[in-house]
Amino acid sequence: MQTAFTPEALRDPETAHTEGIVRKCVHCGFCTATCPTYVTLGNELDSPRGRIYLVKEMLENDRPADERTVTHIDRCLSCLACMTTCPSGVNYMHLVDHARAHIERTYRRPLPDRLIRLALAKILPHPSRFRLALRLARLGRPFAGVLDAVGPLKPLAAMLRLAAAALPPSPAPVPPLATGRRVAILAGCAQRVLDPGINAAAARLLGRLGVEVVRPPGEGCCGALVHHMGREAEALAQARRMVDLWTREIEGRGLEAIVVTASGCGTTIKDYGHMLRLDPAYAEKAARVSALARDVTEYLAGLDLPAPARPVGAVVAYHSACSMQHGQKITGAPKALLARAGFTVRDVPEGHLCCGSAGTYNILQPEISAKLRGRKVAHIESLRPDVIATGNIGCMTQIGSATAIPIVHTVELLDWAHGGERPAALEGLAAPARAG
Template sequence: MQTAFTPEALRDPDTAHTEGIVRKCVHCGFCTATCPTYVTLGNELDSPRGRIYLVKEMLENNRPADEKTVTHIDRCLSCLACMTTCPSGVNYMHLVDHARVHIERTYRRPVPDRLIRWLLAKVLPYPRRFRFALRAARLGRPFAGVLDGIKPLKPLAAMLRLAPTHLPAAPVRPLAPASAGRRVAILAGCAQSVLDPGINAATVRLLGRLGIEVVSPPGEGCCGALVHHMGREDEALGFARRLVDAWTAEIEGRGLEAIVITASGCGTTIKDYGHMLRLDPAYAEKAARVSALAKDVTEYLETLDLPLPERPVDAVVAYHSACSMQHGQKIGQAPKVLLAQAGFTVRDVPEGHLCCGSAGTYNILQPEISARLRDRKVANIERIRPDIIATGNIGCMTQIGSATAIPIVHTVELLDWAFGGEKPAALESFTPRPLAVAAE
């Protein structure tokens, strides 16, 4: 794609990087077939190709964002299916991230939109605040229908509906015993630590039984993904620096073999820290080292010699590959191979490349499009008649779980169960048949 960025615009390193990305686009349109918003809405400007044109026009002359551009960029899920499809290697992730930063700096959103985004940024990344907000949401849930009738307040209605009816108690985090050999850190996280702390607990139990020491360094916090995707760059980089500092202390102390991440959305962002902090001389090298060590839990488990499963389960598992897993981190087979190794019958979900509509805060900020994508995803899952749904991202678990009675759990919870750990809480009422009985 030809560009006409001004010399003044190109003096900004982020704009120069964006210009290089835009020039790689050859207008082929392969991305449109796999873009969830284009498939759903049928508007060229709601496709990656259309958005690339909008970003190019906005940034070539460093002009402020306008309402049209903001509307279509806001509708992007950042699912990155376009990057999997693109034959030219267009790094759409960096392009849309830069566009969102520019929008945040130059566009004056309507007051309700500003307030909702501020609320999300000041609550979701902070576990104590988030837990308090979810408890308060129980009181507000009866008013969701009223809020639905007021267009600017639809995101508030979506928040109330997504809030769980009860919260699990935060368990005392079991750290795997010290080992003379392998040692990893685990990301405690923010939203996941409130919505389902059992995920990390299952990870620590499983790795501990495999002889891996697991540490959770002091000073951890949110990875910054939630605010990063809202264009709040300073906040996102602040979270990133805090995590880099915490993990660097461990790396330079007793050392780390890997940084294990159980939320694939966080994993995609942390693996990009090297890029996000490349212009910060105090953090560029440390951030790149952290990104290199970051591994999804299934990506790390794949490197280990797992024993035979202690509790093989006769159950059909629909594996939902989160967008941040398959498109962001390019991890496709490892979770399914591990589940099969654990004794489960694994089935792919039809149209598995399409997003479920969660996408961080998307199901709050774009509730109508999100609901259409969720319903399409759930219909595809239910078509294959699974006993259990497994995925690697808490956002997908919340989104899909809100529209189906099929229990949904994190992949690592099933692996921990099969290899000698506790039965996942979400499967409390699920009674599998022993494999030996099923074979008779």
């Protein structure tokens, strides 16, 4: 795609990077076939190709974002299916990240939108605040229908409906084993509140495999939530904090890997090297952290797992989170691990399409999100599985809100099969289940 950025504009490294991305686009339109919003809405401007034109026009002229551009960029899920499809290697992720930061700097949103986004940015990354907000949301859930009738308040209604009916208790900590292999595990923010059993399962499984799992004190949000909202200063501050924390461990007793059990976080952490490349104090450290980041299934695939202690035989519908398959290009490892553990794994039809969770998207764009969720759940239920497995807490919350089929994290099933606890969501599941 031809561009007309001025030499002055190209002196800005972010703009120069964006210009290089735009130039790679050859207008082929392959991306439209796999873009959830284009498939759902049928509007060219709600496709990656259409959004590239909008972003190019906005940044090329260095003009403030307008309502038209903001509308179509806001509708983007950042699922990155377009990057998997694109034959030209267009890095749409970095392009839309730049666009969102520009929108945040130059566009004044309507007051209700500003307040909801501020609340999300100041609550979700902080576990204690998020826990309190969920308790209050349970009290407000009966009023969701009333809020739905007021257009600007629909995101609040979506927030109330997605709130967990009850918060699970935190499991007992798993004592670390003193061995030669040592990894850090990301405690996270939202997942720590919504399902602390995920990290507990990962720690138990890794511990039995002889891997010492450490949780450095002072961990916080990795920055993914605010990064995808365009709040770049906050995102970079959170990223620097995590880089400092992990660097102390790397330079202390050493780390073989930084294990992540939320694939949305993993995609962002693996991009720290890019996000902080212009900061001379952090560029090298951030690149080192990114190089050590591993999804938990990615790390487990490199270990010699024994035969399962209790082959369950349950039929598992594996939902590949967008941040896993498109963001990190991890597709085979989770399914292979589940199959080796004795589960019957089934692929979900249209598995490349997003479930509509996408971080805070299911709150900020509830109508499109609900359509995508309905489409995804229908495909999953057509498989008649005993359980759904996925690698991202957002997908678990989104899909779990619309189906009676239990949904758990992949590592919870692996821990169970290899001698760990049965996931709480599967208490009623008979084992072994049908395998046909």
